[in-house]
Amino acid sequence: MITRRFALLLALGVPLPALLPGPWLLTAAVLGLAVLAAGLDVLAAAPLTGVTLRRAGEATVWLGETTTMPLTVGNGSRRPMWLRLRDRWVPSAGADNTEHRLNLMPGEEQELTTTLTPTRHGDRRAVRVTLRSYGPLGLAYRQRRQKWNDAVTPGSTLRVLPRFPSRRLLPEKLAKLRIFDGAVVTRGRGQGTEFDVLREYVIGDDVRSIDWRASARTHDVVVRTWRPERDRRLICVLDTGRTSAARIGDEPRLDAAIDAALLLAVLAAKADDRVDLLALDTAVRAKVEGGGHRTKLPRLISSMAALEPALVETDFGLAAGDLLRRDHKRSLVVIFTALDAAPIVEGLLPMLSRLTTRHRVVLASVRDPETAQLAELPPEGATAADVHVAAAAELALAERGRVRALLEQQGVLVVDELREHFASKVADVYLMLKAAGRL
Amino acid sequence: MKSRRWLRFALPLGFVAALATMTGVAHVVQQPDPTDASFLSPTSTEGDGARLLADALTSDGVQVTVRSSSAEAITEAAAAGSVTLFVTTPGLVHPDYLERLATLPEQVRVVLVAPGQDELAAAGLSVPVGGPRWTATAPQPGCATDFANAAGPAAVQRWRYDVSAYDAVRCYGDGLVEFRSSQVAMTLVGAADPFRNDRSDEHGNRTLARGLLGRSPAVIWLDLHEREPAPDDSGRPTEPEQPEQPDPDPDGDDPDDSGDPSGDEEPTGEPQDGGEADQSAQGGGNGVSDSPLARAFPPAVWATLALLALAALALAAASARRLGAPVAEPLPVRVRAAETVRGLGGLYRRAGARSTSLATLQGAARVRLAEHYGLPADVSADEVAERVAATVGQPVLDVRHMLSGGIEDSDEELARAATTLQNLVRFVTGQQNWQQAPDEGNVT
Numbered sequence: 096m097i098t099r100r101f102a103l104l105l106a107l108g109v110p111l112p113a114l115l116p117g118p119w120l121l122t123a124a125v126l127g128l129a130v131l132a133a134g135l136d137v138l139a140a141a142p143l144t145g146v147t148l149r150r151a152g153e154a155t156v157w158l159g160e161t162t163t164m165p166l167t168v169g170n171g172s173r174r175p176m177w178l179r180l181r182d183r184w185v186p187s188a189g190a191d192n193t194e195h196r197l198n199l200m201p202g203e204e205q206e207l208t209t210t211l212t213p214t215r216h217g218d219r220r221a222v223r224v225t226l227r228s229y230g231p232l233g234l235a236y237r238q239r240r241q242k243w244n245d246a247v248t249p250g251s252t253l254r255v256l257p258r259f260p261s262r263r264l265l266p267e268k269l270a271k272l273r274i275f276d277g278a279v280v281t282r283g284r285g286q287g288t289e290f291d292v293l294r295e296y297v298i299g300d301d302v303r304s305i306d307w308r309a310s311a312r313t314h315d316v317v318v319r320t321w322r323p324e325r326d327r328r329l330i331c332v333l334d335t336g337r338t339s340a341a342r343i344g345d346e347p348r349l350d351a352a353i354d355a356a357l358l359l360a361v362l363a364a365k366a367d368d369r370v371d372l373l374a375l376d377t378a379v380r381a382k383v384e385g386g387g388h389r390t391k392l393p394r395l396i397s398s399m400a401a402l403e404p405a406l407v408e409t410d411f412g413l414a415a416g417d418l419l420r421r422d423h424k425r426s427l428v429v430i431f432t433a434l435d436a437a438p439i440v441e442g443l444l445p446m447l448s449r450l451t452t453r454h455r456v457v458l459a460s461v462r463d464p465e466t467a468q469l470a471e472l473p474p475e476g477a478t479a480a481d482v483h484v485a486a487a488a489e490l491a492l493a494e495r496g497r498v499r500a501l502l503e504q505q506g507v508l509v510v511d512e513l514r515e516h517f518a519s520k521v522a523d524v525y526l527m528l529k530a531a532g533r534l
Numbered sequence: 535m536k537s538r539r540w541l542r543f544a545l546p547l548g549f550v551a552a553l554a555t556m557t558g559v560a561h562v563v564q565q566p567d568p569t570d571a572s573f574l575s576p577t578s579t580e581g582d583g584a585r586l587l588a589d590a591l592t593s594d595g596v597q598v599t600v601r602s603s604s605a606e607a608i609t610e611a612a613a614a615g616s617v618t619l620f621v622t623t624p625g626l627v628h629p630d631y632l633e634r635l636a637t638l639p640e641q642v643r644v645v646l647v648a649p650g651q652d653e654l655a656a657a658g659l660s661v662p663v664g665g666p667r668w669t670a671t672a673p674q675p676g677c678a679t680d681f682a683n684a685a686g687p688a689a690v691q692r693w694r695y696d697v698s699a700y701d702a703v704r705c706y707g708d709g710l711v712e713f714r715s716s717q718v719a720m721t722l723v724g725a726a727d728p729f730r731n732d733r734s735d736e737h738g739n740r741t742l743a744r745g746l747l748g749r750s751p752a753v754i755w756l757d758l759h760e761r762e763p764a765p766d767d768s769g770r771p772t773e774p775e776q777p778e779q780p781d782p783d784p785d786g787d788d789p790d791d792s793g794d795p796s797g798d799e800e801p802t803g804e805p806q807d808g809g810e811a812d813q814s815a816q817g818g819g820n821g822v823s824d825s826p827l828a829r830a831f832p833p834a835v836w837a838t839l840a841l842l843a844l845a846a847l848a849l850a851a852a853s854a855r856r857l858g859a860p861v862a863e864p865l866p867v868r869v870r871a872a873e874t875v876r877g878l879g880g881l882y883r884r885a886g887a888r889s890t891s892l893a894t895l896q897g898a899a900r901v902r903l904a905e906h907y908g909l910p911a912d913v914s915a916d917e918v919a920e921r922v923a924a925t926v927g928q929p930v931l932d933v934r935h936m937l938s939g940g941i942e943d944s945d946e947e948l949a950r951a952a953t954t955l956q957n958l959v960r961f962v963t964g965q966q967n968w969q970q971a972p973d974e975g976n977v978t
Contacts, residue, residue, distance in 0.1 A: 102849035485891075
């Protein structure tokens with residue numbers, strides 16, 4: 096294929112037919128020379144099969160951060176290589192400097208870096224590296240078909256982890272946890288319901304905790320100490336159905352749910368509880384269970400990264416079936432969904448009674464501030480259309496209130512909070528339950 | 535995805551190509567074929583026959599003799615003296631016979647129907663041919679011959695004959711020309727339409743054909759429908775005569791010879807025209823080189839332009855190839871917040887459900903006020919109204935009307951009632967001063 100330089104060459108030949116005799120012959124000569132030069136140039140260009148491409152297969156980055164993906168290009172041919180290449184990623188990977196020019200001597204290798212600032216969480220893929228090898232004159236180049244380029248492109252995936260703004264709440268919540276745990280000396284001994292150890296009575300201990308039977312066996316007065324339960328189970332159920340796609344502020348409801356679930360997972364992992372994850376709409380989208388504490392958290396984060404809202408009605412029956420099938424102990428089930436009447440009344444309510452008998456259920460929903468705003472008319476200048484919308488908003492609010500009441504009647508703890516306090520509130524509910532030993 | 539993109543490009547192009555091909559094929563099929571037995575045959579009554587014309591000539595008192603061999607027809611014409619030799623299919627006549635036409639005596643008039651460049655050249659006539667047009671058109675006669683004046687417009691202009699080299703009568707925009715080559719009088723008709731049965735009623739076709747052929751007392755009608763074999767040896771004697779005849783091919787090499795056939799005709803044709811005729815002969819029917827635009831500029835300009843066009847083309851081609859196609863990716867689902875609320879509000883508005891909307895707002899307001907006063911949720915509206923009236927200092931009836939009354943069915947009324955209601959709630963719950971809207975609202 097020819098370059099613009101070829102066109103320039105032809106353009107340089109333009110005055111010749113006008114100035115010299117034999118115009119048609121000269122035109123043919125100019126064209127012929129240019130074509131000949133371009134042909135030789137293509138022949139002299141280094142073969143594309145000599146290019147070697149290498150790249151790290153995977154990388155991880157938090158959403159909102161920028162990373163670079165190095166690509167190593169080598170010249171395996173015997174000729175010098177003038178190369179131009181484009182490193183294409185999917186648009187949401189936010190690839191910046193994708194086009195590179197380089198000049199490689201035989202056997203030389205060079206590392207290129209493409210800067211990526213992803214705009215969405217999930218797996219962001221490198222699609223293809225398109226290669227173009229120029230001849231020494233720059234008149235023509237070699238470039239192969241898309242399929243060939245696809246075949247030589249080293250596969251690479253950037254795993255973009257979801258935004259986790261509630262990270263800043265973590266120290267505060269962990270401090271609360273440590274108070275329960277007794278690791279902080281402000282409250283004397285640790286609170287909790289689970290038996291920890293027997294130790295000698297010291298003045299100041301609660302006399303109610305003296306273990307008389309143990310004291311009889313020894314010569315000293317012995318007290319029992321307690322600690323919060325460990326190895327409790329916590330299951331985060333993320334609804335990725337249509338209600339999770341609605342935007343709260345600038346992000347979908349699902350992102351807020353992921354943020355809160357992450358905070359909860361980190362907290363529970365620190366408190367030595369087991370955290371499982373179940374994300375579903377019409378099918379189970381992600382499921383994390385089992386495994387050691389150490390590896391659990393990265394697995395959770397990683398599988399949450401790939402979640403995306405889908406425009407389908409969530410089938411809570413899948414979750415219920417899964418939760419009821421489990422033969423494990425009582426768990427804390429936190430369902431992240433929306434307090435919308437239809438999906439909850441039709442999908443969740445029928446199986447709620449069975450769920451609540453086996454597990455403790457918390458339903459967490461981000462409240463949409465816009466509905467409340469729409470229900471309020473301005474003191475002046477409202478139109479009839481505003482009034483109709485306000486009426487519709489009042490209806491929605493009333494409905495939400497009814498659903499909430501219905502859920503609470505069934506023994507479900509409902510967290511209905513604005514985005515700013517959502518994750519914190521969910522964590523507080525967990526800490527409260529843990530402190531009360533009701534997990 | 536890929537195949538669809540290919541289709542998107544190919545379908546419209548294919549459609550246009552198919553349309554063009556179909557039109558071309560239909561046109562070709564519709565054209566009369568000289569090898570059909572009926573084509574301009576004096577005995578055929580079909581559309582492309584010429585029975586009507588033959589009958590008309592007979593009734594005009596013209597003696598029509600039909601011949602199916604050129605040799606016979608020419609011999610007879612040479613013997614008969616004042617006669618019109620009507621050649622319907624000059625393309626099928628062997629070139630040797632065409633050549634012999636020039637040897638016919640002076641009184642003979644030869645009428646050729648739609649001869650092509652080759653036939654004219656074979657007949658020794660240097661007449662550049664223009665056309666053909668898509669169909670025959672019927673221009674005004676534009677000449678002062680009897681038959682043309684009588685006929686008026688007639689459909690003869692499909693081919694055009696440039697007879698500027700001769701002292702010729704040029705009619706119908708060169709669609710019909712008459713001139714004298716060596717001795718014989720030649721008439722070239724640019725289309726077969728005037729002679730055909732199905733076209734004889736159009737324009738002045740019938741009159742023109744009768745006038746054209748009825749000038750001599752007898753017509754020898756050469757009705758030929760297949761290519762003739764070469765004359766055995768009879769072609770030879772004509773060859774020595776060739777130098778006398780104008781031959782366009784040798785003419786092309788030497789412009790000076792162009793006026794050769796008749797010295798007195800040369801002054802009429804301008805030297806430029808002679809050159810033009812040469813060019814066309816040289817180009818072998820190349821329409822571009824003899825166009826006036828081509829002659830307006832020197833070839834250097836054209837060569838420069840061509841090179842510029844090539845450079846532009848190369849630039850376009852070089853810019854066209856992408857370094858990898860853009861990548862597509864499914865977009866995430868986006869649902870606006872409170873979308874259903876807005877949709878429901880729109881439905882209320884379209885249905886004109888003003889009282890329903892107001893009742894909903896009033897219900898919500900009562901619940902809020904009851905909460906504020908610490909009343910049970912199922913408290914009656916009157917009780918709430920009394921408490922509010924006490925707070926605000928307004929008649930209970932007015933407040934009750936605000937909290938549960940209906941309205942007149944108009945948008946302004948609805949907006950005012952709803953605003954008043956909410957302002958009242960905000961005042962009672964301490965979020966807003968009383969002064970603003972309710973005073974206005976009280977007027978109702």
